[in-house]
Amino acid sequence: xxxxxxxxxxxxxxxxxxxxxxxxxxxxxxxxxxxxxxxxxxxxxxxxxxxxxxxxxxxxxxxxxxxxxxxxxxxxxxxxxxxxxxxxxxxxxxxxxxxxxxxxxxxxxxxxxxxxxxxxxxxxxxxxxxxxxxxxxxxxxxxxxxxxxxxxxxxxxx
Amino acid sequence: xxxxxxxxxxxxxxxxxxxxxxxxxxxxxxxxxxxxxxxxxxxxxxxxxxxxxxxxxxxxxxxxxxxxxxxxxxxxxxxxxxxxxxxxxxxxxxxxxxxxxxxxxxxxxxxxxxxxxxxxxxxxxxxxxxxxxxxxxxxxxxxxxxxxxxxxxxxxxx
DNA sequence: AATTGATCGTCACAAACGCAACCAAATACG
DNA sequence: CGTATTTGGTTGCGTTTGTGACGATCAATT
Numbered sequence: 582x583x584x585x586x587x588x589x590x591x592x593x594x595x596x597x598x599x600x601x602x603x604x605x606x607x608x609x610x611x612x613x614x615x616x617x618x619x620x621x622x623x624x625x626x627x628x629x630x631x632x633x634x635x636x637x638x639x640x641x642x643x644x645x646x647x648x649x650x651x652x653x654x655x656x657x658x659x660x661x662x663x664x665x666x667x668x669x670x671x672x673x674x675x676x677x678x679x680x681x682x683x684x685x686x687x688x689x690x691x692x693x694x695x696x697x698x699x700x701x702x703x704x705x706x707x708x709x710x711x712x713x714x715x716x717x718x719x720x721x722x723x724x725x726x727x728x729x730x731x732x733x734x735x736x737x738x739x
Numbered sequence: 740x741x742x743x744x745x746x747x748x749x750x751x752x753x754x755x756x757x758x759x760x761x762x763x764x765x766x767x768x769x770x771x772x773x774x775x776x777x778x779x780x781x782x783x784x785x786x787x788x789x790x791x792x793x794x795x796x797x798x799x800x801x802x803x804x805x806x807x808x809x810x811x812x813x814x815x816x817x818x819x820x821x822x823x824x825x826x827x828x829x830x831x832x833x834x835x836x837x838x839x840x841x842x843x844x845x846x847x848x849x850x851x852x853x854x855x856x857x858x859x860x861x862x863x864x865x866x867x868x869x870x871x872x873x874x875x876x877x878x879x880x881x882x883x884x885x886x887x888x889x890x891x892x893x894x895x896x897x
Numbered sequence: 898a899a900t901t902g903a904t905c906g907t908c909a910c911a912a913a914c915g916c917a918a919c920c921a922a923a924t925a926c927g
Numbered sequence: 928c929g930t931a932t933t934t935g936g937t938t939g940c941g942t943t944t945g946t947g948a949c950g951a952t953c954a955a956t957t
Contacts, residue, residue, distance in 0.1 A: 590854045591759045592782070593873055596800045598756035600880045601749045616913080621750070635935060642754045644915060649937060671922045671935040693746060699879060700744055707875030712744055714869025715751055721860045722758045774943090792906065802945060807907060829905040829952045904953075913944070918937105925932070 604699060608691050613684060618643055618651040620688070623677075626661060627685040631676040633666070642724075660684055762857060766849050771842060776801055776809040778846070781835075784819060785843040789834040791824065800882075818842055 602617075609615045615623070621641040626632065629640060638648040652675060655661045660681030663673040677685065700708060760775070767773045773781070779799040784790065787798060796806040810833060813819045818839030821831040835843065858866055 589782075589851065590858060591756075591763050591850075592779075592799075593877070594752065594756040594759050596882055597873065597876055597880070598749075598752040599800050600882055601752055601876075604880075605749055618913090633935075642750075642757070645936070646915065646938085647913090650913090653937090666935095669923070669935080673936080696746065696748055700748065702879045703875050707871060708744065710868040711872025711876060713865060714872040715755065717861050717865030718755055718759075718869055719751070721857060722755070722762075724754055724758055776943095793904085803906075804908090804945065805943090808943095810906095824905095827905080827953070831906075899957085901956075902954085905951085906949105907951105908949080909947095911944100911946085914942080916939105916941090918939080920937080921935090923932100923934075926930085927928105 601696075601699070605692055605695055608695060609688050612688060612691075615688075616651075618647045619654050622648055622651040623655060623660065623681065623685055624689075626675060626677050627682065627689075631674050633672045633674060635672065637675065655681065658684075759854070759857070763850050763853050766853060767846050770846060770849075773846075774809075776805045777812050780806055780809040781813060781818065781839065781843055782847070784833060784835050785840065785847070789832050791830040791832060793830065795833065813839065 606617065609620045618641075621643060622637050625637045625641040629636065632640070634648050634652055635645070637652070638645050641648070643651075652661065652663070656663060658680070659678055661675050661677050663675050666672045666674050703711070764775065767778045776799075779801060780795050783795045783799040787794065790798070792806050792810055793803065795810070796803045799806070801809075810819065810821070814821060816838075817836055819833050819835050821833050824830045824832050858869075861869065
């Protein structure tokens with residue numbers, strides 16, 4: 582085993598996370614002046630359909646106050662609307678407006694292509710290894726691997 | 740589809756980084772009351788030998804003001820000393836004191852073992868995949884996770 | 898020698914962060 | 928029922944962060 586900090590897992594993850602994030606932040610920042618929490622909530626909403634703030638927080642793995650402020654910001658842009666859930670009047674059901682959806686669509690394409698251009702430089706075997714390794718680590722850390730594409734399993738929870 | 744990695748890579752890395760970081764932060768926080776930037780600068784210094792603040796920032800992937808404040812904090816503890824570089828009097832050469840080195844040594848062991856205990860819960864194949872995937876991604880991002888002593892390049896930052 | 902432009906590190910200031918306290922609605926419990 | 932506890936979401940406030948400007952220094956050009 583080497584002593585170099587370079588193989589220290591937390592350190593490497595932190596660096597990678599920042600580097601990857603720095604690759605894509607300019608896109609949503611320049612295109613719409615969004616910050617990271619806002620972009621993440623927007624994406625969570627686009628992914629989940631409609632959901633409550635708590636669900637958006639869970640899905641985007643962000644602190645509830647961050648989500649609260651991001652929701653307010655997105656609402657001010659009229660990118661989402663909130664209606665109180667008739668079944669539980671504490672919670673609010675968040676839904677993207679047409680403008681919000683359009684903004685998401687305008688962003689997801691360049692974002693995806695930037696990310697793709699990154700990933701596509703990887704050797705296919707390396708990419709596969711990455712997927713496997715990340716998934717394993719998520720499992721080890723009990724990070725619900727949060728079914729990515731679309732389907733919300735939360736339909737039952739209300 | 741292979742899009743899914745690209746779609747969620749930033750998100751997954753960010754989550755993982757936060758989760759892993761949360762696993763180890765209590766250690767350096769409880770043992771010495773360090774915060775993250777301070778710990779990272781300490782580690783960078785221990786890893787690099789002596790270096791300038793800019794090099795420490797590059798190595799630890801942190802904003803220069805963060806590093807500036809961390810250096811000040813570590814200096815106040817007498818864990819490092821700074822001397823102006825005679826060759827370039829704008830920059831300061833940072834070096835750990837004996838106390839700083841001792842603090843690092845007292846921390847790195849429990850930190851490493853915590854990180855190890857995390858990794859060791861992984862299936863060996865998964866762990867190997869993780870290492871391979873991370874290395875490939877680092878290479879793709881030009882984050883040369885490379886060697887000690889002769890730090891020269893890093894020409895690309897900023 | 899003087900000008901220009903880039904770089905090192907710091908500081909003031911504004912924005913972002915997250916804890917804790919909070920309100921309001923729902924639920925649990927006696 | 929009445930009361931205590933829990934949960935969804937917001938806000939106040941101290942702390943941390945990053946931006947932009949700055950003085951100082953170096954290198955290149957003239």
